[in-house]
Amino acid sequence: MVRAGILLVDKPGGITSHDVVSRARRALGTRKIGHAGTLDPMATGLLVLGVEGATRLLTYIVGADKTYEATIVLGIATDSDDADGVETERADATAVAAVADEAIAAGIAALTGEIEQVPSTVSAIKVGGRRAYDLARAGEEVELKARRVTVSRFDVRAVRRGDGVIALDVVVDCTSGTYIRALARDLGRALGVGGHLTMLRRTRIGAFEVAAAASVDDIAEDALIEPATAAAVVVGALAVGADEARDLRHGKRIDGGGRLTGAVAAAIDPDGRLIGIVEKRGAQLKSVMNMPEEVDR
Template identity: 70%
Template sequence: MAQPDGILLVDKPGGITSHDVVARARRALDTRKIGHAGTLDPMATGLLILGVGAATRLLTFVVGLDKDYTATIRLGAATDTDDADGQITATAAASALAAVTRERIDAGVAGLTGPIAQVPSRVSAIKVDGRRAYDLARAGQDVALKARDVVISSFDVLAVRDGDGCRDVDVAVTCSSGTYVRALARDLGEHLGVGGHLTALRRTRIGPFPVADAASADDLAHAPLLPPARAAALVMPEVHPDADQARDLRHGKRVPGLADAFTGPRAAAVDPEGRLVGVIERRGDDVKSVMNMPEESA
């Protein structure tokens, strides 16, 4: 029986980890070879991209794609995790919260839009001296993370709702890979002087993959897999070598005659039978594979 091979889009529910979703997929598809392209916190819902079988090799080309989120930021309280799973560390006075007008919220959001230097959440998965930041934070150690350059392409306020001692702001965010929406909530609250944290987060898109195309985490056995060639062609240009060129690419040879067939740094090479040979890059006037699929599952 052929092993499953392809890209699996999953709509993660809240309350479970991304690792839990991978474990479910392994059981449902009866294979151990499954990886993911970026996790979601247990509180968060939305799109996870899993690579199954040889298609795990494609995940490195998915991880860096931009992403869309919808979220709710609660102004009026800060937490030690920058989200609702943490402990409240500070609350704002009623007078300070009352002074947070829609105009001030819009100005704060505008200041966090575009290229920014963002300090990740202290409970992020970033490694510090070989250990995850969240492990250090949970062990009671001070975690000082360096600011990272990210791009917030859009940060739109959808609604502002008053609650008991808080003000909830529903937002939509389009951002580069490596952005922490929790940190946006924290920084908006700090800018407004009232504290802020995330109470809801949903990832709705990664690159060309929308959550609308994702399967439920409870029905993975029947979920369709995107064939490797189709998935690769969605994230990069597609090039069609002939049979001899495809054979040479699979054998690691430099191949002439294909460099002008695509723009950008790389392309998906698809053979005459519609199988993904691999991912190619230019080498002067030639091209060469930088990632090859196994021939039996290409």
């Protein structure tokens, strides 16, 4: 039986996030694997998987801030806001050429900080119990509500002009739920020439970096991050004694609420094992997520 842990995978383009999960299930010999934060087939980069009991940690990872590298093409719009969609608009080459670097900078500035963003119509958001992309592909009208997101960094690394378009290589730091495709769409609209995404690579989820990820061909048990190590990185560690660990496992509260500096923390026993995630309840601590007890192998 494979041990529990967090697995970082560098997803290649052309396959779905579920395809990565399927490969991991075959490689590790277990069905109990989930992932935090879907990547579109076109996108590459960091996918965080939870294996066995560590799937319980994904709740605390999926909402972390993320970093993306992307290429936005101005001058062409598509129905999916990315290169996988059908072209819906192409601006006149002279209009594109007239878009000054200063106008691009101003458009990006307007999309930086806390903004209201309408997700792409081909997103995985559910509308009336159905995925938005299923409705869109069925030819149904999809109206998604704007949501508040934060783009803390939206930097242009390169600008390439030619063939009636402007290609921008950018890096974006943002909160969970931000759609980079929508940033490309909205920037193109603001500049009056349309825009879409042609490349997207996720390089960071919270404290996890793609540089530490395995390729889909190198998934193995020795690449797993121990649950205690991963949880400590995500929410911070709190050392508990053996008696405290036992009480937390049994659903009891323990004294020491003052030891918790954040909202939650990873309770780790004297053997270095993750007991669960605890939060403050008055002057005490209570487990809000318990890990399954590890079986020595």
